[in-house]
Amino acid sequence: MEPEAETLVNKRNLYAPIEPYSTGNLKVSDVHTLYWEQSGKPDGHPVVFLHGGPGGGTAPGNRRVFDPEFYRIILFDQRGAGKSTPHACLEENTTWDLVNDIEKLREYLKIPEWLVFGGSWGSTLALAYSQSHPDKVTGLVLRGIFLLRKKEIDWFYEGGAAAIYPDAWEEFRDLIPENERGSLVDAYHKRLNSDDLETQYAAARAWTKWEMMTAYLRPNLENVQKAEDDKFSLAFARIENHYFVNKGFFPSDSYLLDNVDKIRHIKTTIVQGRYDVCCPMMSAWDLHKAWPEAELKIVYDAGHSANEPGIAAELVVANEKMKALMG
Numbered sequence: 001m002e003p004e005a006e007t008l009v010n011k012r013n014l015y016a017p018i019e020p021y022s023t024g025n026l027k028v029s030d031v032h033t034l035y036w037e038q039s040g041k042p043d044g045h046p047v048v049f050l051h052g053g054p055g056g057g058t059a060p061g062n063r064r065v066f067d068p069e070f071y072r073i074i075l076f077d078q079r080g081a082g083k084s085t086p087h088a089c090l091e092e093n094t095t096w097d098l099v100n101d102i103e104k105l106r107e108y109l110k111i112p113e114w115l116v117f118g119g120s121w122g123s124t125l126a127l128a129y130s131q132s133h134p135d136k137v138t139g140l141v142l143r144g145i146f147l148l149r150k151k152e153i154d155w156f157y158e159g160g161a162a163a164i165y166p167d168a169w170e171e172f173r174d175l176i177p178e179n180e181r182g183s184l185v186d187a188y189h190k191r192l193n194s195d196d197l198e199t200q201y202a203a204a205r206a207w208t209k210w211e212m213m214t215a216y217l218r219p220n221l222e223n224v225q226k227a228e229d230d231k232f233s234l235a236f237a238r239i240e241n242h243y244f245v246n247k248g249f250f251p252s253d254s255y256l257l258d259n260v261d262k263i264r265h266i267k268t269t270i271v272q273g274r275y276d277v278c279c280p281m282m283s284a285w286d287l288h289k290a291w292p293e294a295e296l297k298i299v300y301d302a303g304h305s306a307n308e309p310g311i312a313a314e315l316v317v318a319n320e321k322m323k324a325l326m327g
Contacts (some may be wrong), residue, residue: 011320012313014064016147020075026108028079028101031092035083036076036105040068045138045326046111047319048074048102050118050125052144055239057082058234061307065117065315070323074114076105078125081235088235090193090242094249099129106136115322119306119315120279121240121269124248124256130266131259138326140268140294140319143311144276144304145284147256148248152283156214157185157244163276165214172210175203176235192238193304199240202232207237214277260291267325268294269318273302273311 020037027033040063047066052059058075066073077084079093079101104124106114110321113136118126123142130137146152155161158326162169173184180187191203209227214221227233243249272284281298288296295316299310306312 005268012316014061014312014316015066015068016064017060018063018068019027024107025085026043026076029092029097031086031089032079032097032101033085034076034079034101034105036074036109036270037065038074038109039073040066040071040073042072044072046072046074046109046114047324048076048106048114048116050102050116050122050129051075051078051081051237052118052120052122053081053087053240054078054098054121054125054243055081055236056121057084057235065306065312066319067323070326071115071319072111074105074109074111076101080239087231088238090238093239093242094246095125095128095243096249098125099132102129102134103136112136113138115139115141115319115326117319120146120304121243123279124148125178127256127263128250131256131262134263134266137263137266139322140263140266141271141315141322142268143271143306143315144279145270145272145287146279147254147283147287148243148250149253149283150247152279153244154186154276155280156211161214165275169212175206181250185241185244188237189241192241200234204230204233204237204254207241208233211236211278215305217273217275217301220305220307223307224306257286257290260287264291264293267322269277270294270296271311271314271318271319272296272298273304273308274298274300275302276304278304 020039023037025033057077080089116126126145176187212224297314302308302310
């Protein structure tokens with residue numbers, strides 16, 4: 001093995017915490033203004049981080065999977081999420097609005113093209129963006145694949161995952177009266193859009209707790225406690241539910257799979273936890289079958305979260321491999 005290649009393979013630990021060297025707010029519509037930040041190397045290879053949810057927002061730890069001496073690291077909070085305003089707003093908030101926002105941010109920062117990194121909903125958005133703007137994407141690193149198909153929503157929100165987490169499921173299900181359980185996504189939609197703020201908060205806490213309790217192979221109490229943060233959970237639950245009720249705003253159930261040809265040439269790594277309950281491996285496998293040119297890395301001792309050691313390590317490795325291609 002060449003020394004350089006050996007270095008690439010051996011680097012598996014997260015990088016040290018860093019602070020942004022610039023931050024700002026970009027007005028993308030009459031309604032929405034997005035928070036953005038840059039860290040790492042100002043003249044490095046640009047990479048844009050697409051957070052999950054939708055509605056999850058970014059966190060300082062997101063910077064740590066990238067080499068700050070090589071990458072110009074761009075994070076931003078999507079419409080209604082994190083530090084973007086207005087908070088938890090569903091107006092003018094669709095997949096295609098977000099795709100356009102990514103382009104507006106790229107142009108605003110005067111970036112010709114960039115590496116696109118996204119996990120969970122971030123993988124959905126990364127696929128939608130790259131299929132719309134393949135000429136602006138130098139590579140893709142995707143984690144916890146979510147294609148926003150009906151069978152994926154049904155698995156997680158209509159009882160499938162309850163087979164593995166029946167205890168956590170009961171708390172999620174029992175907020176909804178029995179006569180409304182034909183579609184829990186619809187029943188939660190009604191409550192998350194109630195005129196009564198306390199009804200919204202109660203639904204948001206239950207929705208968020210269900211996802212946080214199932215995100216790790218080994219339970220992570222700090223993650224579960226996020227559900228008690230009403231500001232976080234309201235954006236997380238309202239925006240997620242809004243997108244799921246609207247089928248991701250895609251014209252067909254298999255839209256992202258049907259358009260793989262547009263990005264087949266882009267160097268891509270897919271990192272997937274074998275025991276991911278939120279975004280089960282069937283979706284990563286379906287994407288792999290449609291797109292065998294993309295590298296699929298299965299982490300055999302992990303669930304969904306990017307913060308699980310095995311997944312974090314493979315994300316670092318994927319970004320290290322991309323460095324060799326970017327030069």
